Amino acid sequence: MAQKPSIPKGTRDFGPAEMAGRNYIFDTIKSVFRTYGYMPIETPAMENLGTLLGKYGEEGDKLLFRILNSGDAFAGVDFSMYRQEDGGMNSKALSLKVCEKGLRYDLTVPFARFVVQHQNELSFPFKRYQIQPVWRADRPQKGRYREFYQCDADVIGSRSLLNELELVQIVDRVFTLFDVAVTVKINNRKVLAGLAEIAEFPDKVVDITVAIDKIDKIGLDAVEAEMREKGLGDEAIAVIEPVLLLKGSTDSKIGAMREMMSGKSASGLVSETGLKGLDELQELFGLIEAAGISQEAEMDLSLARGLNYYTGAIFEVKAKDYQIGSICGGGRYDNLTGIFGLPDMSGVGISFGADRIYDVLRGLGKFPEAVTSSTDLLFANMGDKEMKYILPVARALREAGIACEIFAEPAKLKKQFDYASRKGIRFMSITGADEMSQNLVNIKNLETGEQVSITRDDVERIIKHIGGEA
Amino acid sequence: MAQKPSIPKGTRDFGPAEMAGRNYIFDTIKSVFRTYGYMPIETPAMENLGTLLGKYGEEGDKLLFRILNSGDAFAGVDFSMYRQEDGGMNSKALSLKVCEKGLRYDLTVPFARFVVQHQNELSFPFKRYQIQPVWRADRPQKGRYREFYQCDADVIGSRSLLNELELVQIVDRVFTLFDVAVTVKINNRKVLAGLAEIAEFPDKVVDITVAIDKIDKIGLDAVEAEMREKGLGDEAIAVIEPVLLLKGSTDSKIGAMREMMSGKSASGLVSETGLKGLDELQELFGLIEAAGISQEAEMDLSLARGLNYYTGAIFEVKAKDYQIGSICGGGRYDNLTGIFGLPDMSGVGISFGADRIYDVLRGLGKFPEAVTSSTDLLFANMGDKEMKYILPVARALREAGIACEIFAEPAKLKKQFDYASRKGIRFMSITGADEMSQNLVNIKNLETGEQVSITRDDVERIIKHIGGEA
Numbered sequence: 001m002a003q004k005p006s007i008p009k010g011t012r013d014f015g016p017a018e019m020a021g022r023n024y025i026f027d028t029i030k031s032v033f034r035t036y037g038y039m040p041i042e043t044p045a046m047e048n049l050g051t052l053l054g055k056y057g058e059e060g061d062k063l064l065f066r067i068l069n070s071g072d073a074f075a076g077v078d079f080s081m082y083r084q085e086d087g088g089m090n091s092k093a094l095s096l097k098v099c100e101k102g103l104r105y106d107l108t109v110p111f112a113r114f115v116v117q118h119q120n121e122l123s124f125p126f127k128r129y130q131i132q133p134v135w136r137a138d139r140p141q142k143g144r145y146r147e148f149y150q151c152d153a154d155v156i157g158s159r160s161l162l163n164e165l166e167l168v169q170i171v172d173r174v175f176t177l178f179d180v181a182v183t184v185k186i187n188n189r190k191v192l193a194g195l196a197e198i199a200e201f202p203d204k205v206v207d208i209t210v211a212i213d214k215i216d217k218i219g220l221d222a223v224e225a226e227m228r229e230k231g232l233g234d235e236a237i238a239v240i241e242p243v244l245l246l247k248g249s250t251d252s253k254i255g256a257m258r259e260m261m262s263g264k265s266a267s268g269l270v271s272e273t274g275l276k277g278l279d280e281l282q283e284l285f286g287l288i289e290a291a292g293i294s295q296e297a298e299m300d301l302s303l304a305r306g307l308n309y310y311t312g313a314i315f316e317v318k319a320k321d322y323q324i325g326s327i328c329g330g331g332r333y334d335n336l337t338g339i340f341g342l343p344d345m346s347g348v349g350i351s352f353g354a355d356r357i358y359d360v361l362r363g364l365g366k367f368p369e370a371v372t373s374s375t376d377l378l379f380a381n382m383g384d385k386e387m388k389y390i391l392p393v394a395r396a397l398r399e400a401g402i403a404c405e406i407f408a409e410p411a412k413l414k415k416q417f418d419y420a421s422r423k424g425i426r427f428m429s430i431t432g433a434d435e436m437s438q439n440l441v442n443i444k445n446l447e448t449g450e451q452v453s454i455t456r457d458d459v460e461r462i463i464k465h466i467g468g469e470a
Numbered sequence: 471m472a473q474k475p476s477i478p479k480g481t482r483d484f485g486p487a488e489m490a491g492r493n494y495i496f497d498t499i500k501s502v503f504r505t506y507g508y509m510p511i512e513t514p515a516m517e518n519l520g521t522l523l524g525k526y527g528e529e530g531d532k533l534l535f536r537i538l539n540s541g542d543a544f545a546g547v548d549f550s551m552y553r554q555e556d557g558g559m560n561s562k563a564l565s566l567k568v569c570e571k572g573l574r575y576d577l578t579v580p581f582a583r584f585v586v587q588h589q590n591e592l593s594f595p596f597k598r599y600q601i602q603p604v605w606r607a608d609r610p611q612k613g614r615y616r617e618f619y620q621c622d623a624d625v626i627g628s629r630s631l632l633n634e635l636e637l638v639q640i641v642d643r644v645f646t647l648f649d650v651a652v653t654v655k656i657n658n659r660k661v662l663a664g665l666a667e668i669a670e671f672p673d674k675v676v677d678i679t680v681a682i683d684k685i686d687k688i689g690l691d692a693v694e695a696e697m698r699e700k701g702l703g704d705e706a707i708a709v710i711e712p713v714l715l716l717k718g719s720t721d722s723k724i725g726a727m728r729e730m731m732s733g734k735s736a737s738g739l740v741s742e743t744g745l746k747g748l749d750e751l752q753e754l755f756g757l758i759e760a761a762g763i764s765q766e767a768e769m770d771l772s773l774a775r776g777l778n779y780y781t782g783a784i785f786e787v788k789a790k791d792y793q794i795g796s797i798c799g800g801g802r803y804d805n806l807t808g809i810f811g812l813p814d815m816s817g818v819g820i821s822f823g824a825d826r827i828y829d830v831l832r833g834l835g836k837f838p839e840a841v842t843s844s845t846d847l848l849f850a851n852m853g854d855k856e857m858k859y860i861l862p863v864a865r866a867l868r869e870a871g872i873a874c875e876i877f878a879e880p881a882k883l884k885k886q887f888d889y890a891s892r893k894g895i896r897f898m899s900i901t902g903a904d905e906m907s908q909n910l911v912n913i914k915n916l917e918t919g920e921q922v923s924i925t926r927d928d929v930e931r932i933i934k935h936i937g938g939e940a
Binding site (some may be wrong): 004005006008011012013014015016019020023032034035036037039041042043044045046047048052062063065066067068069070071072075076077079080082087088091094095098099100101103111114116117118121122123125127128133135137146147155158160162163165173205218256287290291323339340341374375381387388391394395397398399401402403404405406408409416419422423431 | 474475476477478481482483484485486489490500502504505506507509510511512513514515516517518521532533535536537538540541542543544545546547549552554557558559560564565568569570571573583584586587588589592593598599603607616617625628630632633635636639757760762810811833844845851857858861862864865867868869871872873874875876878879886889892893898
């Protein structure tokens with residue numbers, strides 16, 4: 001009996017057209033990673049649950065896809081141990097008993113596990129990139145999937161800000177190659193922590209950052225009202241208000257912040273952490289100027305990305321001409337590998353959002369024509385003899401890298417043209433008895449209708465004619 | 471508390487060196503697929519269990535990795551329904567209740583599902599390739615993993631033997647590019663079925679094929695003894711014996727088999743199926759001759775691969791100079807998509823065994839040097855000023871596709887040389903105050919020790935010097 005075929009909700013099939021676009025994105029990013037000395041690694045889809053649990057908060061633990069133990073998973077399980085007082089089952093405890101593995105939730109934790117497990121084989125600083133799918137049992141919705149690719153580059157084992165510079169350069173180069181104008185926004189967790197310190201609310205870093213983020217949207221009064229709701233008093237707001245009103249170049253903003261952190265704010269407090277963060281920002285922007293970039297980079301104190309784990313630089317990239325969230329982001333984290341027994345390894349990384357970049361490139365019409373192109377040339381099948389006549393030509397063209405097809409059966413020409421048209425093939429060869437008798441091959445441009453005949457052995461001329469490189 | 475990091479048994483991490491080799495294999499195969507008009511697709515790692523169950527036999531069902539339903543998987547499950555008479559749990563039934571999804575077991579069934587689900591968006595014949603991992607809960611052992619990549623090309627919706635030819639050509643080209651000598655062995659299920667028919671044991675196709683396979687290893691007497699054990703009588707053996715003794719070219723073998731199938735065997739029976747199979751073999755070898763191939767292709771009646779599902783051609787590829795099993799195989803199957811409601815779709819495909827090909831290339835030393843090479847050039851870090859001086863050079867080189875790194879900190883030169891050496895970097899630039907004062911960049915060949923100084927802006931000369939293409 002026939003089953004109606006479907007795939008699990010939140011997952012996707014990618015057909016040839018989508019694959020072409022996605023491969024263009026991944027190949028471009030990979031080629032840039034490579035020029036900066038980043039090397040690829042891959043880790044298994046399944047990790048031991050012990051590796052994953054507790055790394056993404058309680059909410060994250062619930063979103064892990066768990067793999068039922070293979071074999072007789074429930075044999076020997078004493079279900080009475082998992083019975084709750086209300087008569088139901090303790091799903092959490094029982095699933096830990098019958099599932100020892102889970103699908104990876106991101107690439108960062110598997111990377112940390114990889115670094116610790118293979119530390120004796122690696123040379124540090126270790127620069128790796130990794131492009132693999134991850135799985136999350138999130139509620140599926142527009143733009144949010146249960147299986148999606150992450151595309152990460154991280155360097156571990158170096159505190160040098162040269163690494164931050166190189167990640168900014170990678171972003172700059174990638175989006176320049178994509179011909180997409182972006183702004184690279186840069187923040188530093190230490191500056192935000194410093195601000196919270198001199199406002200005397202060191203545990204309100206996130207609330208303060210969110211307030212800074214809203215100033216352009218809702219105005220000063222509304223932001224201050226919100227801060228009051230969050231429990232910040234007038235003294236704290238007096239410290240933070242000048243930051244909300246900061247204008248001008250990154251240089252002048254850093255200068256103003258440095259004054260504040262040095263004791264010139266309303267509280268008069270000094271923050272060594274804040275000053276350290278400003279030093280880092282200043283050094284990074286100095287490096288960016290020395291290296292030169294094509295896109296725009298700016299300090300943005302409102303970046304609140306990953307405040308729970310980033311400890312230094314924070315990056316976020318926005319497309320200038322397309323309305324969509326962040327398309328790339330990252331930052332520096334200290335002690336990523338500590339949980340697996342390797343302390344004091346500082347790292348910094350970025351992650352490209354492939355699905356959103358795909359939408360941007362499609363939305364702006366930035367996929368190069370070659371990406372969407374398919375087979376270059378279709379040889380019509382005019383019969384057995386004709387087919388054998390063109391077999392060596394097709395072979396030579398393919399060995400030169402030209403994608404050609406021979407229509408599988410000697411069908412009506414209309415059907416063969418339709419195939420070419422549906423597949424977006426630009427050239428067709430209709431080589432019959434006439435051409436054979438003169439050792440020729442016909443080549444027809446399906447866009448212009450122009451036809452030529454070329455000597456069968458002159459593969460170079462055929463290649464040139466269809467616009468390839470001989 | 472630190473956890474000792476590990477990965478599930480039967481799974482692997484791939485570090486940069488293995489990835490380089492694997493990517494070389496996949497990129498080469500993809501580039502050849504593309505020239506034959508095969509287009510990439512990807513399907514989700516998770517499929518609904520209904521899609522997977524019953525497709526791989528009872529044994530296969532047991533080897534599926536099942537995903538526990540997300541959320542409260544055991545809530546509302548009436549466990550008494552799964553209690554067996556012996557007091558234990560019916561794991562099979564219970565796991566069906568709490569797991570609705572499984573990890574894909576191969577790429578063929580998801581492909582069939584894809585074709586049926588997207589039939590209205592595809593143009594037929596549809597040629598796709600797919601390179602993705604699959605998961606099997608097999609007992610791990612040397613060379614057998616629980617997660618491994620399959621690398622498949624299939625065409626569906628055409629019965630033309632041109633498709634078989636093209637798959638042989640793809641195999642030919644791929645292994646020629648790998649510089650690995652192979653034999654492409656070709657058989658046809660219909661010929662084996664015909665032989666079983668005229669031997670009057672139509673249900674003993676596999677036993678007869680295995681007997682043919684053993685003739686060179688154990689000799690005529692032992693093979694005949696084995697056939698008798700399998701229940702074949704003297705009359706059947708009299709029919710089969712001439713096949714065991716067949717020698718000579720593919721042409722002469724096909725000729726001899728054709729005589730037998732036409733009523734000239736000991737039984738005097740005619741097999742239309744067998745004759746059809748011989749026609750197909752003859753046509754395919756005729757096409758191979760017309761197209762021309764670089765490697766060796768031969769008929770091999772002992773190929774027993776996939777006799778349960780292949781219906782026409784059967785392929786297997788063996789390396790000539792390296793002892794390992796089949797490194798590529800495939801065949802034609804009828805009605806692959808019938809189970810999902812789309813009948814009468816004939817297809818033919820091949821699958822490259824990436825893990826074994828990796829072993830062959832490594833064993834024979836066939837990985838090109840460029841594959842194992844890493845970063846091209848390391849700029850030593852001689853201090854802040856020197857680092858800023860070389861930043862624009864590094865940027866220009868990277869934009870030209872040269873992989874360079876700048877050592878992250880101004881460390882001792884010995885440490886920087888060690889890094890280059892461990893990472894296999896061939897060139898190093900030690901550019902200090904002297905070079906800076908003359909606007910030069912130093913380039914040292916770490917293999918020969920030779921050093922030159924090149925004008926900082928002459929990026930083309932730097933690229934040429936380190937062996938790149940300007």
